[in-house]
Amino acid sequence: xxxxxAVAPGSDPASPLSILMVASEAVPYAKTGGLADVVGAxxxxxxxxxxxxxxxxxxxxxxxxxxxxxxxxDLDLGGRRFKVGLVEVDVxxxxxxxxxxxxxxxxxxxxxxxxxTDHSDNAVRYGVLCRAACEYGRQLEVPPSVVHAxxxxxxxxxxxLRTRYATDxxxxxxxxxxxxxxxxxxxxxxxxxxRALDLPPSLFSIEGIEYWNQVSFLKGGINFADxxxxxxxxxxxxxxxxxxxxxxxxxxxxxxxxxxxxxNGIDSAVWDPDIDPWLPAPYxxxxxxxxxxxxxxxxxxxxxxxxDVALTRPVVGMVSRMVDQKGLDLIFEARTELMAxxxxxxxxxxxxxxxxxxxxxxxxxxxxxVGTRIGFDEPLAHLIExxxxxxxxxxxxxxxxxxxxxxxxxxxxxxxxxTGGLADTVRDVQSTTxxxxxxxxxxxxxxxxxxxxxxxxxxxxxxPRWAAIQHAGMTQDFSWTASAAAYVQEYRNAIERRQxxxxxxGE
Ligand code: ADP
Ligand code: GLC
Numbered sequence: 014x015x016x017x018x019a020v021a022p023g024s025d026p027a028s029p030l031s032i033l034m035v036a037s038e039a040v041p042y043a044k045t046g047g048l049a050d051v052v053g054a055x056x057x058x059x060x061x062x063x064x065x066x067x068x069x070x071x072x073x074x075x076x077x078x079x080x081x082x083x084x085x086x087d088l089d090l091g092g093r094r095f096k097v098g099l100v101e102v103d104v105x106x107x108x109x110x111x112x113x114x115x116x117x118x119x120x121x122x123x124x125x126x127x128x129x130t131d132h133s134d135n136a137v138r139y140g141v142l143c144r145a146a147c148e149y150g151r152q153l154e155v156p157p158s159v160v161h162a163x164x165x166x167x168x169x170x171x172x173x174l175r176t177r178y179a180t181d182x183x184x185x186x187x188x189x190x191x192x193x194x195x196x197x198x199x200x201x202x203x204x205x206x207x208r209a210l211d212l213p214p215s216l217f218s219i220e221g222i223e224y225w226n227q228v229s230f231l232k233g234g235i236n237f238a239d240x241x242x243x244x245x246x247x248x249x250x251x252x253x254x255x256x257x258x259x260x261x262x263x264x265x266x267x268x269x270x271x272x273x274x275x276x277n278g279i280d281s282a283v284w285d286p287d288i289d290p291w292l293p294a295p296y297x298x299x300x301x302x303x304x305x306x307x308x309x310x311x312x313x314x315x316x317x318x319x320x321d322v323a324l325t326r327p328v329v330g331m332v333s334r335m336v337d338q339k340g341l342d343l344i345f346e347a348r349t350e351l352m353a354x355x356x357x358x359x360x361x362x363x364x365x366x367x368x369x370x371x372x373x374x375x376x377x378x379x380x381x382x383v384g385t386r387i388g389f390d391e392p393l394a395h396l397i398e399x400x401x402x403x404x405x406x407x408x409x410x411x412x413x414x415x416x417x418x419x420x421x422x423x424x425x426x427x428x429x430x431x432t433g434g435l436a437d438t439v440r441d442v443q444s445t446t447x448x449x450x451x452x453x454x455x456x457x458x459x460x461x462x463x464x465x466x467x468x469x470x471x472x473x474x475x476x477p478r479w480a481a482i483q484h485a486g487m488t489q490d491f492s493w494t495a496s497a498a499a500y501v502q503e504y505r506n507a508i509e510r511r512q513x514x515x516x517x518x519g520e
Contacts, residue, residue, distance in 0.1 A: 030504055031065040032056075033157035035146040037139065037166035038124060039068060040283070042076045042110070044391075045124050046334060047277070047415045048194045051244070052163055054280035055500065058493035060107035062501060067157070069146040071119040071138070072100060072112035082114050086148050088141060091209040097145050113145050129366075136202040139230065140210040143169035151183035159504040160189045165200030167191075168234025169210070172222060175237045176213065186515045188239035188507035190500075193231070195412050196243075196252050196259045197338065200230030224260075235264055239507040241272045242500075244413035245434035249274030257410055275500060276437055277413040278493030284398075284419045291395035298487035301424050301480070304399065311400025314393070315359050315384025327356045327473050329466075330401030330425065332394045332416055335364030335372070340407030340430065340462070345371055347459035354466060358383045359397050361390060398423045403469055407454075407462045411435045417451065421486030426479070427451035428465050438491075442482055443468060450486040 038044055040053030056066035072079065082098025089095075098114030113119070118138045126132050143162075147170060150157050162170040171189040178184045206228040207217050217223045222233030235241060243249045251257035253266050265272060282288075286304070287297040293310045294303035308328055312319035333339045344351065345368065352375065360372050360383070369387045376385040386393060398404070404420035406429045413434030417427040421439070429435040431453045442449030452472075454465040473479055 029063045029065060030158040030501065030508075031155065032059060032067070032504065033146065033150050033160045034066055034068040034163070035142065035160065035167040035170050036068065036070055036163040037142065039070055039110070040280070042070065042079075042112075043073050043124055045389075047413065048164060050280065050415055051194065051277050054278065054283075054493055055497060056108045057105055057280075058278065058497035059500065060105055061494075062497055063107075064501065065107045066109070068108075068110045069142070069149060070110065070112060071142055072114045073124055074120050074122065075124075076112065079110075079112055086145055088144050088148065090137065090140060090144065090211055095141055097141065099149065111149060113142060115141065136200075136206045136228070136230075137209055139166040139200070140169060140206075143167060143173055144210075146170055147173050147178055147184075150187075151178065151181055153183075156183045156187055158187070159508055160187060161192065161500070161504070162189060162234065162238070163192050164194050165198055165229075165231040165234070168200060168230040170234070171237035171239075172212075172216070172230075172233040176216060186508075186511055188504075188511035189237070190240045190242060190503055190507050191234045191238035193235075193241065193243045193252070193412070195338075196231075196257070196261060197410075199224070199232065199259065199261070200228075202228045202230075204228060232261065232264065235261065235268060238271070239511055240503055241265075241268060242275050242503060243272070244274070245276045245437045246274035247436045248410075248412045248433035251410070251433060273503065275496050275503065276434060277415060277418075278496045279415060279418045279422065279491045281422075281492050284395075284422055286399055286423045289395055289399065291392040292399045296399075296424070298424070298484055301483060301487075304424055307396065307399040308402070309400075311359050311396050312357065312384075314396060315386070316380075317357055317359075317384050318381055323357065327402040327470060328359060328400060329354075329356045329403045329405055329428075330359045330397040330420075331362065331405050332397050333362045333364075333406070335362040335368035337365075338409055338411070339364075340409055340457075341365065341368040341371075342409075343407050343457065343459050343462055344368075347463055348375065350459070350463055351466075352379055352383075354470065356382070356403075356470070358385075359401060360385045361388070361393055361397055363387055363389055398425055401425045402473065403428055403466075405466070406430070406435060407457075408432055408435060409457055414438070418491045421450050421489060422491060424483040424487050426469065426482055426486065428462075428469050429453055430457065430462070431455050440485075442472065448478075448481040448485040450482060450489065 036052040038049040084099040086097045100112040102110045224232045294306035296303040309319045372385040376383045404427045411433040420427045439451035440449045441453035452465045452469045454461040
């Protein structure tokens with residue numbers, strides 16, 4: 014087994030940590046949403062701060078050729094034996110990815126499901142991810158200083174470390190930090206999952222992983238993690254309330270001393286209009302002029318008119334999972350008024366068939382002004398960010414949200430609802446004294462969204478003011494550096510806390 018660098022965990026605030034990260038998706042290997050962007054970028058940022066990161070994730074079919082397994086784990090679960098290959102890839106200095114190679118579980122179409130249906134064995138697929146990460150970590154010559162698990166798919170790691178591996182010397186003193194990227198996805202499975210994953214029946218309780226007579230991976234993670242983070246400070250507060258707690262506000266409130274919010278950064282090597290390979294013309298805060306060429310290109314791409322008259326009309330972009338979380342029901346309600354606005358629309362997304370059908374129908378009804386692409390298309394997402402004037406995110410809730418930050422970086426002014434990370438990252442033009450960076454509305458109503466859009470369109474005609482808003486957004490620092498440092502602090506606090514537990518000074 015390869016050795017992570019030896020460190021005395023937590024003993025010295027400047028000492029490098031070795032972090033074992035566990036997640037279900039990461040750019041550039043597999044992506045269904047923002048989780049992949051975060052898990053793809055955070056390890057690099059931590060490594061640049063001098064820490065060592067090993068990310069354990071499944072090798073899905075679409076990961077492509079990454080090498081062959083040189084080590085194997087034999088995992089027995091629920092009467093089945095899984096032979097899991099470990100494919101180690103050194104991605105950068107101090108950053109290694111370990112892919113779990115197990116064709117029976119991961120070599121198939123779709124990350125979590127296919128054709129609108131979840132894979133029926135997801136509990137086992139992610140149960141194996143968690144077990145394999147625990148086994149891998151304990152066999153390392155030098156154990157990790159801390160484990161960082163992301164979302165429900167990795168949330169059994171804290172459960173396993175405090176139960177199955179509780180007396181394992183390799184894991185003694187090693188804390189687990191759990192990051193919740195979206196509380197709405199709780200990893201809920203039927204009770205017989207306990208047997209399928211060899212979990213002790215005693216864990217099927219309120220203090221364990223039982224939730225309304227189901228197994229919840231995420232609840233287990235919340236109960237057993239040493240520290241819980243979520244991806245913005247506002248969302249960290251919101252999930253303590255019944256309105257946003259998704260049924261977990263009670264247990265989160267009990268554990269609130271362990272809960273904090275760390276806002277996501279963005280990967281400025283991937284999302285920078287000056288070097289973005291998917292834009293036909295590079296531009297930057299110093300010279301936004303070529304953005305007009307990108308606007309022409311995105312209109313062309315969607316088959317919309319791109320003559321001089323069309324180019325003076327604002328383009329509103331959306332790149333989104335088409336689900337209620339993202340405010341698609343508000344858009345549905347306001348579709349007639351939205352179509353009456355003097356703008357062009359460029360829309361990319363997949364999700365609820367009802368909303369996909371709505372955007373298809375709007376494109377048919379307004380072929381000159383609405384372009385819709387149903388699907389997942391990373392290059393097109395970049396072109397929309399670059400070519401739009403406005404970006405709409407009317408989310409019902411938004412743990413952090415990345416597209417509003419990409420938009421600001423691309424001089425595309427976001428129109429967002431004041432919730433979660435949207436509230437924390439966009440400065441409202443209408444209520445700040447400085448130039449502001451976007452248009453923010455409070456109420457989850459069609460009229461509030463329309464009012465914000467009207468305000469944005471009125472401002473669009475005031476060119477110097479618009480340029481100042483664009484500039485303010487483009488020059489903000491959304492890099493990962495500060496957030497990675499905040500995670501390091503969180504890791505060190507968790508290490509200290511776990512050492513106190515080990516020394517018998519209580520939780
Ligand atoms: P969430 O993770 O809740 O979907 P985020 O804003 O955090 O929302 O991140 C979404 C990420 O997924 C962004 O990088 C966005 O560009 C990308 N994305 C969403 N839908 C699509 C799509 N249909 N095609 C390409 N990229 C998409
Ligand atoms: C989730 C959230 C999104 C967040 C992303 C990355 O998918 O819905 O708001 O930005 O995770 O943390």
